[in-house]
Amino acid sequence: MNNLIQLRHTLHQFPEIALEESQTAQRILEFFVPFKPDQVFEKLGGTGLAFVYKGKKPGKRILFRCELDGLPIEDLKKTDHQSQIPGKGHLCGHDGHMAIICGLGEKLAENRPENGDVILLFQPAEETGDGAKAVMADPRFEQIRPDFAFALHNLPGYPLHQIVMRSGTFAAGSTGMTITLTGKTSHSAHPDAGINPAQAIAKLIQELPEFPKQASGFALLTLIHAELGSLAFGTSAGKGSLSMTLRAFNQQDLDVLIEKVKAKALEIGESEHLKVEFNFVEQFAVSVNDPDLYSVVEKAAKNQGFNPTEKPEPFRWSEDFGLFSQVCPSFLFGLGAGENCPQLHEGTYDFPDELIETGVGMFWGILKEI
């Protein structure tokens, strides 16, 4: 276990953000050399890595996924493994997730699966929602396309080692959306000669946050940024934009919400003679847990002496593991990181080393149960 803790500390010291994780991937690649995987896929979806352990007999393909990326946030916790990269930190615990999957590789090196293949995926760019998409868009994904996929996320606010589970939606789907409205500038003494999008933006700010109320389940539209013209007092604004994050617990609600927002923006834009454009970023699918896999994960937890807790409501945050639930039956569960520790993405968050062993045990248990 010490080698895994050491690895996590090294990863913590040298965090790399989404789509830049080449050194991290190199470190993982070197760490796996003694574990003799049967097949290695490098630069998967950019900087990703996948290690394949082939079973003694043919069978299903089971994928375990972790994330390579850190965050563009300063690591503020003074430890002997504090980040050495200014402005960047492993503050979502992905360093711990990587150590767990490395621990699984260490076990697989000595005990190949009886049936089927095990894929250990180190996915890039989870934080921006780009990574899962990029891995699946890689033509080599077909060679590792799983029959079942599993992942865990550490959860501050829950007792240390607590397994947190849910059947159905585990985490919300979400998307960042920007509406750009283009009219025409004019002299501020003659605003009538131009087309100023101010009123259109004001209407959208008033109306859009009401839309999620029509959804069948939980949905939310949060305004995050607005921009209009520039600080030129002689000029009536000719362009503006409004940015928001949309989220929902089911994919259909999210898709319908997006369409309604688009329709309203087009309607208002048209009535005011504005050009309307849309841009989407950080798109995360809803993470849906397969009900049939619930008992597999539950047994794995109980066999380790843990009493898993059922979360009554899905989490409002998103995980790009959600995309795997569109590919095959999949299951994402939580692993408590302590009740009194900082939240994810806080400057002082540091993945608890004690969780590495629990995570390895959980994944190993799942492999035995499935």
Ligand SMILES: [Zn+2]
């Ligand atoms: Zn995160």
Ligand SMILES: [Zn+2]
């Ligand atoms: Zn995360």
